[in-house]
Structures are given as structure tokens and as C-alpha cells.
Amino acid sequence: MAGWRNVKNNHDHYDATIRGGALRDTPQRRHVYDLLLGNRDHPTATEVFMRAKKAMPSISLATVYNSLEALVACGLVKQVHIDREPTRFCPNLEEHGHFVCEKCGRVFDIEISQGPATRWKLPKGFTVTHHEISLRGTCADCTKNS
């Protein structure tokens, strides 16, 4: 996948960042982070929980929420919001948008072609700190099979 540092570097980044945020490196957090890196399909907290239990049966949903919150707080993971659906989590730190296929429900990362400055006509005096772009439609696979 384009724009991705490799897994080893992601783990180094984890070590540095988790401590920079004054957070402990706990097994639960690392497990949650590894799951996100290992399957970059934008899971919800509940989906992360179900996957996490396979290798760590005692983990609780609350801990998954706490771990995800910690990872988001120190910038290792981003939240993805699509309408008011459950929040999804994405370890891709490059600037990008998201595309949801209305047929299969999969979420894809989408490259954004230009910088924020030229993209919108903001009134004078407005400053942007974050943006979120979400598209809906039909993915290539579902277009082909319909």
C-alpha cells in the first residue's frame, strides 16, 4: 500500500510515541496497536475487541476503548468518522480521506490531491486545524459484480 512506512518502523514509532505521551507500554495497548497494523481495514472498537480476545481472552471492551483512546491521544492512530456510524480506527498517519462502499461496506483510504490551503474557499480569518473527508459510492469490485 502506498505511503506506508514498514511494520518495523511503526513499532519503533510506537515505542517513542507512547512514552512521549507519558503513557505506559502495556501488553493490551501493544496488542491493540499490532492488530490495527496487521489488518488495516478500519475496524470499529467492537471489531478490535473481538479480534483482541483471540490472543488475549481476558481483555475487556472497556480496555480496548481505553487503549484506542491512548493511541489516538498520542497520535499513533486516527479516528475515522463516517456519518454517525461507530467510530473506526486507522493507523495510516498520512493525510488521506476515506471511501465507503455502499455495497460491501469496506472502507478504503483515498489520496487527497492538493494541500488544504487551495482546496476550500474559507472566509477571511478562519483557520483550519483538522479536516475529515468521507466519500460514499461503489468500489471497483462491486461495480464489476453488479
Add this chain to the structure above:
Amino acid sequence: MAGWRNVKNNHDHYDATIRGGALRDTPQRRHVYDLLLGNRDHPTATEVFMRAKKAMPSISLATVYNSLEALVACGLVKQVHIDREPTRFCPNLEEHGHFVCEKCGRVFDIEISQGPATRWKLPKGFTVTHHEISLRGTCADCTKNS
């Protein structure tokens, strides 16, 4: 505000559209629609409910939800999603994005400068049916007063 047909025309549009969707023109629906047209500050369902009760004290929250759903279904009103905050409602049918001021909480309509085709680098075979763009930052007033 730029890009707005006048209120009279919006009401004509209401008459035509509500029937085109095989929906009845009920006092509750018209009242909800009038509120949205009269104060275009992107209220949530609960905010619409509080305003609606002033002129129609017997209206229920469920009816406000139903009315908003009907207006959205026939295309008179659009939903606005900002993160996972409560859904907001917007009668501006022009293509536009939204800007939330993190200081004062107000939501502003934002012009989008280019057509969808050139804006994103979609993989081949992907087709977009809807998009939603939301920005966060500081508005002009709050930048000035800080």
C-alpha cells in the same frame, strides 16, 4: 448568504417536493421546515425540537425526528455529520462543506472550490455518490477575540 434561493421559492419547492415523495403536507413537517429555513445555524434534532415547541407545544421529539427524516428523504434538507456528534440539519441544498469553530461551536457552510471529479485520486472503477467534508478550526470572530 450566497447561493440561496429566497424563502418564497423554498416554500414552493417544499410544496412540490413533499408531494413528489408521496408525503403529506402536515403542520408539523411544515413547521420544522420553516424553522430550518428561518434559522440556518445547523441545529440538531433536539434543538429543532426545543424551537418547535414554542409555536407548537404538543409536538413530540419523535415527530421532530420523523419530520426531519421525511424532509431528508424527499431531498429538502440535508444531514450534516461532524465526527460522531449529534446529526445536524441544513436546508442549504447547494454543494458545500462545513466548518466547525472549536471555540464557539458554530457551524459554517463552506464553498468547495472544484468539482468532485478532479478533487480526489480515486482508484479505477470507483464511483462516488455522496461526499461529506468537515473542517475544524477557529472562526474569524474567535480568532479576533483571543
Add this chain to the structure above:
DNA sequence: TTCTCGTTTTAGAATGATTCTTGATCTTGT
């Protein structure tokens, strides 16, 4: 007009994601 039937309204219960609370359990620094 009156009847009829499908639509709408209403109040309250139910749902579901997320957050909060509380006590138990680890970690780190001394």
C-alpha cells in the same frame, strides 16, 4: 357529509455506541 383505510403523531420503551465509576491490580521510582 360520512366512512374507510392508510398515514402520521405521540409517549414511552428499546437499542447501541461510548463514557463513567469503582475497586483491584500492575509499574515505576525510591
Add this chain to the structure above:
DNA sequence: ACAAGATCAAGAATCATTCTAAAACGAGAA
């Protein structure tokens, strides 16, 4: 090892939204 603080787990609480069931309503037929 000990104290202080962070984290974990289980369940309760919150809040937007949807669902349910029954009463009220409206447009068209008789």
C-alpha cells in the same frame, strides 16, 4: 519492598436515535 500513580476490568450510566403500539388524522369513495 513500599508508596504513588497508572491501568485494567466489569458493569452501570449516558445520550442520540429508533422502534412500538395506540390514538388521531386526512384524502378519497360512497
